[in-house]
Amino acid sequence: MLSIDELNKIRESKKKLVEMRHHGDGAPKGCAYKYQVLVCGGTGCTSSGSKKVIETLEEEIKKNGLEKDVHIVRTGCFGLCSLGPIMIVYPEGSFYARVTTDEIPKIVEQHLKNGKVVKEMLYEQTVKEDGTVISLDETDFYRKQLRVALRNCGVIDPEDIEEYIATGGYQALAKVLTSMTPDDVIDVLLKSGLRGRGGGGFPTGRKWAFAKASQDDQKYVCCNADEGDPGAFMDRSILEGDPHSILEAMAIAGYTIGADKGYIYVRAEYPVAVERLRIAIAQAEEYGLLGDGIFGTDFSFRVELRLGAGAFVCGEETALMTSIEGHRGEPRPRPPFPAVKGLFGKPTILNNVETYANIPQIITKGAEWFASMGTETSKGTKVFALGGKITNVGLVEVPMGTTLREIIEEIGGGVPDGKKFKAAQTGGPSGGCIPACHIDVPIDYEHLMALGSMMGSGGLIVMDEDTCMVDIAKFFLEFTVDESCGKCTPCRIGTRRLYQFIDRITKGKAEMEDIAKIKELCAHMKSTSLCALGQTTPNPVISTMHYFEDEYIAHVKDKTCPSGVCKDLLKYQILPDKCKGCTLCARNCPVDAISGAPKKPHVIDRHKCIKCGLCMRNCKFDAIVKK
Amino acid sequence: MYKKPSIPFKGTKTQENELRDFILQEKDVPGALMPVLQKAQEIYGYLPIEVQTIVADMLGLSLSEVYGVVTFYSQFSLNPKGDHRISICLGTACYVKGADKILEALQEKLGIKVGECTPDGVFSLDSCRCVGACGLAPVMMVDDDVYGRMTVDQIDGILQKYISKNHEFRKRKK
Numbered sequence: 098m099l100s101i102d103e104l105n106k107i108r109e110s111k112k113k114l115v116e117m118r119h120h121g122d123g124a125p126k127g128c129a130y131k132y133q134v135l136v137c138g139g140t141g142c143t144s145s146g147s148k149k150v151i152e153t154l155e156e157e158i159k160k161n162g163l164e165k166d167v168h169i170v171r172t173g174c175f176g177l178c179s180l181g182p183i184m185i186v187y188p189e190g191s192f193y194a195r196v197t198t199d200e201i202p203k204i205v206e207q208h209l210k211n212g213k214v215v216k217e218m219l220y221e222q223t224v225k226e227d228g229t230v231i232s233l234d235e236t237d238f239y240r241k242q243l244r245v246a247l248r249n250c251g252v253i254d255p256e257d258i259e260e261y262i263a264t265g266g267y268q269a270l271a272k273v274l275t276s277m278t279p280d281d282v283i284d285v286l287l288k289s290g291l292r293g294r295g296g297g298g299f300p301t302g303r304k305w306a307f308a309k310a311s312q313d314d315q316k317y318v319c320c321n322a323d324e325g326d327p328g329a330f331m332d333r334s335i336l337e338g339d340p341h342s343i344l345e346a347m348a349i350a351g352y353t354i355g356a357d358k359g360y361i362y363v364r365a366e367y368p369v370a371v372e373r374l375r376i377a378i379a380q381a382e383e384y385g386l387l388g389d390g391i392f393g394t395d396f397s398f399r400v401e402l403r404l405g406a407g408a409f410v411c412g413e414e415t416a417l418m419t420s421i422e423g424h425r426g427e428p429r430p431r432p433p434f435p436a437v438k439g440l441f442g443k444p445t446i447l448n449n450v451e452t453y454a455n456i457p458q459i460i461t462k463g464a465e466w467f468a469s470m471g472t473e474t475s476k477g478t479k480v481f482a483l484g485g486k487i488t489n490v491g492l493v494e495v496p497m498g499t500t501l502r503e504i505i506e507e508i509g510g511g512v513p514d515g516k517k518f519k520a521a522q523t524g525g526p527s528g529g530c531i532p533a534c535h536i537d538v539p540i541d542y543e544h545l546m547a548l549g550s551m552m553g554s555g556g557l558i559v560m561d562e563d564t565c566m567v568d569i570a571k572f573f574l575e576f577t578v579d580e581s582c583g584k585c586t587p588c589r590i591g592t593r594r595l596y597q598f599i600d601r602i603t604k605g606k607a608e609m610e611d612i613a614k615i616k617e618l619c620a621h622m623k624s625t626s627l628c629a630l631g632q633t634t635p636n637p638v639i640s641t642m643h644y645f646e647d648e649y650i651a652h653v654k655d656k657t658c659p660s661g662v663c664k665d666l667l668k669y670q671i672l673p674d675k676c677k678g679c680t681l682c683a684r685n686c687p688v689d690a691i692s693g694a695p696k697k698p699h700v701i702d703r704h705k706c707i708k709c710g711l712c713m714r715n716c717k718f719d720a721i722v723k724k
Numbered sequence: 725m726y727k728k729p730s731i732p733f734k735g736t737k738t739q740e741n742e743l744r745d746f747i748l749q750e751k752d753v754p755g756a757l758m759p760v761l762q763k764a765q766e767i768y769g770y771l772p773i774e775v776q777t778i779v780a781d782m783l784g785l786s787l788s789e790v791y792g793v794v795t796f797y798s799q800f801s802l803n804p805k806g807d808h809r810i811s812i813c814l815g816t817a818c819y820v821k822g823a824d825k826i827l828e829a830l831q832e833k834l835g836i837k838v839g840e841c842t843p844d845g846v847f848s849l850d851s852c853r854c855v856g857a858c859g860l861a862p863v864m865m866v867d868d869d870v871y872g873r874m875t876v877d878q879i880d881g882i883l884q885k886y887i888s889k890n891h892e893f894r895k896r897k898k
Contacts, residue, residue, distance in 0.1 A: 141859045144870035178859025327815030327854040365762070365799055366855060403755070404762055406797030409853070423755035425796040441754060484817035484858040491859055525816065558816045572819055576853070582796070687832075710825075714876075 098385035101271045101392055104262060111263035114168070117187050118252050131166040132209050135185045137251060139174030139337050140330075140369050141491075142181035145195075150182045153198040157205040167209050173338015173373075175251035176492040177238060180220060185251075190232045194220035238489050241508050243470065245478045246294075246331075246454040247494045250338030255373050258380040261341040267386055269460035270345050270352075274394045277460075279309055279353045288464035290476030291456070295321055295412070295449030296527065296553045296629070298475075298542040301456075304446055307436035308354040311444035316356035318347050319440060319447040321417055322363035322370070325409040326525030327576065329556035331480040332450035334492055336363065336370035339454065340377035344387060344400055346453035349460065351398040354446055359400040362417050366407065374402055409526075409580035413628045414439075414447045416582065427584045428628035449554065451480055471497035475541035485522075485558040488513050498539040501531060505559060516561035520644070524553030526573040526580075527633035529640025530566070549640045551633075565662035566641040566648050571599045573637040581630065588631025591622040595638060602649065603663040605656040612649065615642070657724075664708045667723045673698040675720035682712035682721065733772045740778065742767055747782045757783060757793055761800060770801045806841045806848035808886045810834075813863040815854030823862035827851060829876045830864075833883070846890050847883070 113128045118135065136142075136151050151171060158167050175183050180194035186204075191214045193204065200218055207213045216224055222236045233239050244250075253260040261267070273282055286302030293299045308316065320343060324332040336343065347359040363371055378400055381387040389397040403421050410416045411426040418440040420426035439445025455477060459467045468476050475497040481504065484490050488510030495504060501521060505511065512518045520530040529550035531538065538544050542552050560569065574596040583589045598615050601607040619635035626632045642649055651659050658666040671682070671691075678696040683689075690706040693699030701712070701721075713721040746763045750756045760783065764775050771794050773787075780790040794800045812818075812827045827838070834842055834849060841848040857863050860872025864882070871882060 140855070141857050144857045144860055144863070144872055178857070181859065325853070327819075328817045328858055330854070330858060366852065403758065406758065406762065407799035407853070408797050420758065421755050423757035423793070425793055482858060484861065485820040490817070490861070522816065556816065558820060560820060564820060569820075572816070579798075 098388075098390060098393065101275065104267055104271060104392075107259050107262045108265070108268075111259050115253060115260060115263040118170075130168040133168045133170060133187045134209070135170045135172050135187070135251065137173070137175050137181060137183040138171035138255075138369075139178070139181075139250075139334060140367070141174065141178035142183055143369065145181035146198075147182035147196075149198050150184065150196050150201065153201040154184075154205070157201050158209070161205055161210050163205070163209055170254045171256075172252060173250040173255050174334035174492060176242075176247065176334075176494075177489060178492070179490040185233070186214075189214060189230070191215075191230065192220045192223045192233050192236075193218050237510060238491070238493070238508055241499065241503055242494050243478050243496050244494050245458060245470075246335060246451050246480055247338070247492065248458070249342065250334055250492075253339070255338050255340055256376050258341060258377070258384060258386075261339070265461060266341055266457070267345055269457035270348050270386070271392055272460060273349050273352055274392050274396055279355070282349065282353045282460070283309065285459060285464045286456070289459045289467040290464075290471075290474075291452065291459060291467065292475065292542065293448060294451035294455075294479065294552075294554065296524070296551065298552060301448060301452055304436060304448070305350065305353050307434070308356075308444050308446045311437050313444050315358075315441075315443045316354055317440045317443055317445040318350045318354065318356045318359040319418065319421070319445055320347055320359065320361040320453060321412065321414070321447055321449040322361055322367075323405045323411050323417060324364060324367075324450070324554060325412045325580075326527075326554050326556045328484050328558050329482045329525060329554045331482050331492055331555050333364075333367050333370050335450050335454050335480075336367065337373055340370075340373050341381065342457055343374075343450060343453045344377060344381050346448075346456040347400060348387065348391065348398045349456060350446060350448070350453075352396050354444070356446075357397045357399065359398065360403055360421055360440070361400060362403045362405060362411070362421055364407075365404040371402070371404065378402065408582070409576070410582045410628070410630050413630060416628065417447065418445065425582070427582045428630075430627060451555070472539065472541045474543055479540070479552065479555060481555045481557040483509050483557050483559070486512050486516065486561040486564070487559040495540075497541045500537050500539050502536045504540070504557065505536070509559065512559065512561045514561075516563065519560050519562050519564055520566065522550075522558040522560065522569065522637075523556065524551040524633075524636070525556045526576050527551060527629065527636055528553045528556075529636045530560075530569070530644065532644040549636070549643060551636070563660055563662070565603075565658055565660040566645040567599065567603055567652055567658070568660075568662045570638045570641045571596070571603055574599055574634070577630065577634045581634075585625075585627035585631060587622050587625040588627065588634065591618060591626070591631065592634055594618060595622070595635065599638065602652045603658070604665040605652065605663075607653045609650075609653055612642070612653065661723050667708055668703060669701050669706055669708060669710070669713065669721060669723050671699050671701055672720050672722060675718050677718055677720070679717070681715050681717070685711050685715050687711065733774045735768055735772075735774060739767050743775070743778060744782065747779065751783065757785065757790070761790075761794060765800060770804045772802065772804075803839070804841065804845075804848075807846050807890055808866055809848050809850065811850040811852045811865045813853070813855050813857070813861070813865070814851045815858065815861075817854075817858035818862040821861040823874075825876060826862055826864060826874050826879070829879055833879060846887065 117128045182196050184193040184196045207215050283302050283306045291301045408426045411420045413428045416426040416428040435445045471477050478494050480494045493508050520532045522530045578592045578596050581588045581592045622635050676698040683691040690702045776790045780787045838851050862874045864871045864874045
């Protein structure tokens, strides 16, 4: 078992090592290594081949006899997933992007051996026009970011507990156990203004106070790591990059409400996160930071991992608990709330990963520090998973109240290919869209709600002019039809009926009166569904219909899709003046719908055409258009 | 309604023993059914009714309860999977970037629908919700290999790699 003194000793011994990794810091101070090479081992970069990069790097370093000078660290996600595999070399903080194994020998030879940064391989944004190299923090992507929940992601080795301790890890737990009462902890959380990051935005301090007030011989602490929103991956990155922060926060929660057992419910689709959590739990147990009598007090806490099996509804708190209990993950009516009667019928608190990741820092740095960030009602920062039609895809963490424009245009680098920004979708299948006219809205819980969207878990999908809003609404409905658990009728039948309505619109078979019927159905589902899944399913429809009504009307009345997405409403046409009669399209058409003599303009037979678009993609003269 | 898979159950005694040992060890953990089913699927690759019966008997649950849980979660499969499992991410980021077109092309090329297996047992096709590699959208996975920034034109090349791999594998086995 570790004492606080021993914890501080570990911290001191590794401090120098971790300190070197602060972006843009000068020469190493008292660190045993000359260089540290950080390679991203997150899911995004691993998919892009970072594993091979690390292997090659190790080989090359051996070949050059640099083992004593260079320390390789496999970290969690840096956030800039589209540039993966990512590699950063400290002390300079040189940011190598899209690294291939062929480039490694050169980087090792020039940079690590001879101390010369390989400028041409750096991420172009970190090299200024005059050739000076700037630090990552000064690039567009990172400049406006403020990393609180993600502070250790991409900085430490998530599989080494001592690196977490070196950054001040488990200090908050020590402080809580030795100098704070449970009421003190709740007080700090309430003052900090921290609200749940999983979607609802309920004040975390109040949730904990309810669970503390419930009297029972057994209580539980749960962590919702069943990140189901398609397009959101911040929780995965935290679990992969900084798993100990979650364990520490859960132990603090256990002490506060009087629980000795915690469950982390994590998606099985995140194998890397599951593996890192397993390692983290084993290490924390080995160091006595989980288990009996933590830090010599009489507080005991253990954490168990439970894997989800692919059900979106299990992100709902009561459904998640039913699933841990080993049943179909169906939600139950509330009240009783989990704080009174939760997992196995006992008082339980459930917070999501990002919420927990904030807590150790709130304890060590104080409520005022946290409350100084953000807006009046939404404090702190929020992580967004920026995706879709945007230049810099990745994870960004910004203070609450940052405008959508700052996120999309400055951090995200804008919409690629010179296309126009049309809307941003937040909150996944439960949220709505924010159209271009509201791009200057400051993002916090209240503002998003007022626009008919919601914070959700933080997926932020950018759409350009080529995205059809009716098609997007249909996409989300297809998802919720699939994921509705079937327990209550408004959701089970409602999602399906709503999908059928929208489907008819995209096929040009709807009438104007359907629009009114859709609105009525949406209202019923919102007010009568059992859980948040059913209640929020209509949101994407209501929101797109509100902001893009003309698009719906175009589909219904004119039977056209203005964005050229809905297949049934499209017609492919060959422009006779542009067609050179090269026969390429006719030869490639899978259904022989194109005819015409060589060197003469070709024609598409609309009755045969299956609208696969192959002809248009193949045409070298841009002679084929869809309308 | 329950439909018997077209390929008969070929479980071995070793597999069964492995499962039974695991259940004995996990039996008394609260909420053991999910971890047990996950293990069973790891052993057999899918959860046919024969396997569900073993689980139900040993955990003291009714078969209908086990079946109810198996069919509720999308990760549990009642059908065997192909030697190579293809899955297309249909998360929002991938969808916006045209993942549906990739899926459509694959269905056409393989002649099977989502959730099915080719008659020769080489490929099975699934769609999934976000593998979290949104930075690489659209994403296709074959077994554990991730192919990012997919285009329809790349499909043939990628499939061919696995067909020849499979061919060699089978030849060696003979």
